[in-house]
Amino acid sequence: MLLALGLAIASATTTTLLSQYLGRQADDRLRIQAQAYGKALTDEYSANGGDLSAVNPGGWGSTDFALRLVIRSYQVDVPPQDETARDYGTPALPTLDADDIERTMLDVRSTDGRSTWRVAVLPVTLRTDGATVGYVMYAEPRGEIEKIVRQAGLLLLTSAVAILVIGAIVGTWAVQRSLRGLREIESTAGRIAAGDLSERVPPAPESTEVGRLGAALNSMLSQIETAFDDRTRSEERMRRFVADASHELRTPLAAIRGYGELYRMGALTEKDQVDDTMRRIEQSATRMGGLVEDLLALARLDADRADRHAPVDLAVVATDAAHDLRAIDPTREVRVGPLGDARGGEAGEGDLPDTVVLGDEARLRQVVANLVGNVARHTPEGSPAELAVGRVGDRVLLEVRDHGPGIAPEHAARVFERFYRIDPSRTREGNGTGGGAGLGMAIVAAIVEAHHGEVAISQTPGGGTTVRVALPPGDVPGPEAAEDHPAG
Template identity: 50%
Template sequence: MTLHERLSAVPIRGRLVLIVVVVLGLGLTVAGATTGTLLRAYLLEQTDEQIATAARNVNIDTLEQLAANPDAGSVMPSDYFLSLGFPGATPVTIVAEWTLPRFGRPELPDTVSTLGEAYTVRSDEPGQRWRAVTYGVQDAPAGTTLTVALPLEGADETAYQVARTIVVSGVLIILLGAALSWFAVERALRPLRQIEQTAGAIAAGDLSQRVPATDPHTEVGRLSHSLNTMLAQIEQAFAAQAASESRMRRFVSDASHELRTPLATVRGYGELYRMGAIPEAELPAAMARIEGEARRMGGLVTDLLQLARLDEGRRLAREPVDLAVLAHDAVADLRALDPGRTATLVPLADGIPSPDAMVVLGDENALRQVLSNLTGNVVRHTPAGTSVEVAAGRQGGDVVVEVRDHGPGISPEHAERVFERFYRLDDSRARSSGGSGLGLAIVSALVAAHGGTARVLPTPGGGTTVRITLPAADTIPS
């Protein structure tokens, strides 16, 4: 497994903490190394200044006395190491007697390339170092030099203590930074874990789950809002799909049921005719019954095809249609269909029955079918002689047409469902009257295709009112 694959397998919080620790470690390392380098340079500079000061205080008379009596330097109360060199002679060493056992003797070079320049040498005592500067001695024979050296034990000890402090504090800072970053990352990623849990619940089938909302100004907050919006849309889509599938199953079941009865009738009469069981005198009636059932199946299939086209969202014609004319024609058709009924055209109680103000944009044939289905329902489902009013008028920016009957009426629990396909208040009565349960469903679909609404209301004094509301043509942008 490669390093990239190993890092990819580490959880994101682990990678974030690792990044923080690495960056913190690199920063502290650079800072520590810089501090140590600067400190060591400063300590060496201070040592060089001490050596230069001591060299300036040593005059030629002192050097001659020390050279004549080297043992006099053994009582020097300092750590300085002096080496007086003469041309062609052994250098004279001047040092306190307690300095050599502690710091050892510096391993000075025989010659130096540049006088007055500080340099560092080792000691014959393990672990010790010396800082030395070689000067030329004035007022002395040519080639006479003086080397002044100081032990670096103090500077090295200081640098070591500082380095150890930096390392210990750096480790503690890294550990503290790792702990704080882990806590901060855990706290910051807590909403992501909640999102993960929510996603798991949704994957298990619970689409009602939502991600807890957080501050919308944060990335996680915006992500939570987007996810909740998406989940709501998904839940609505699934609910709509489930409802659509349920309606489709019910639709297929009801259509099969509706077609089974006339098919059974036609098949039964066909078998009776084949077996010769229909008397000659009853044959015209049997054929008429077969023709009636076939006509009923044809009407049902026509209605189903029309609903299927409306479900596909096919665009209808968009031309000016005067609903006042259509309402007048509907009343005339109703009178012709059932002369025993009283059918009248009346204005809306709070409307303006002006033909010029009742123009809508739509398909004239489809709107005529809406009114035809409504008046046909009245004829089929109300007692003979029941009076009917068709009211038309304008309400604000809408054109309203109402078909009012004074029959037994519809209970509120049925009024909410009468526009469903194949829904009947009384199955047996509907079939005997020739209804398929699709008339009001077609009305609702056609009105919706025109941007309007269809509602069922109680008629004052008893009965049922179906109200059709469509946007007026003068309110629709061209």
């Protein structure tokens, strides 16, 4: 619409200017011709002693103009030639007052009213006294100018129509080409809405708006897909967690219910039988209570509940854990020493590097207790074990090494998953620690992560398993520690 309006205005302006330009040129030519013919006839009038009767207009030959000369009582009319008269008629020249003549231009109609003639009017003066004695009219038809203007207008109209058609075709192609990316985005969005989050918008040059939109959508889709995958994995872990927890709780509950039914049915008649049944019920309840405590600990860690942050010396924690391991298995050789050298016997506090971290001492002791408990349960009695502490860069490290059968690589990557057990058929412990349920290492990983640390497992040189815990040192507090101990 705007293009059509612009072309219409341009065409109208062009034809108007062309008509004005051709009209000015014609007016100049008419004045020159009028002056020339007027001078020639005035000279003849003067030469003949004031007589124009000898002028013969028919002897002028072919003329495509009309001429009228009026000098005093004489009037000479020169009509247009037959061909011109046939095409444009004869101009109806007016009669003017010879005493009041000015240079002017007139438009007159033909006698038959078919066309317009342009007339130049000039006063006639005699050379002898300079007096105005009449006037001369020189007229030419405007048909040629109007024909040229009409042809120009038609050409402009044809050009405008052609431009509009070509513009419509090119514009439609350009719009369809520019919207191709949006249609692809729409198609991709439809497939994503159908559930396929792996779909992506086809790439386009980012110099275009559609390209930048596609890149932004692809980035957003990647984040959404990652979030959905994380949620799916989280839901899967939760389902597995609930199923495993239900299974672990079902075993001691079934035992307690079974012993209760035996007692109700009167099957326990001897005091020794009753005492043994009560002991087994107590063991099942203790194991169930330990499992519940472990589950609550994991729930609190998952909720990111703020724990106490105070200086904790991992060397002291490791030394206390070594004593506990010796108490559990007096035949086992347990060493504590600096990182990389834990074979030189138990070292004193002064022999160890700066191993102070900020954290919850009870939780960190639980980490070391779970690791040492695994050594006691899953390695042969009397096999050696080492605890090593040290600082490497911006981390304080604690390693617990054993020389047992070790853990296969396919299991090592999953030992920190909840309820994961290398041997699913392993008998559950009855001491209330919950270690046999597969939660011990999961609790270790959760506590270490809550302290902004890392935990990893590897093979001990010569056979066995090494668990390495890395925590930020006390002089480089983590984000939560900084909140608990603000500056000033």
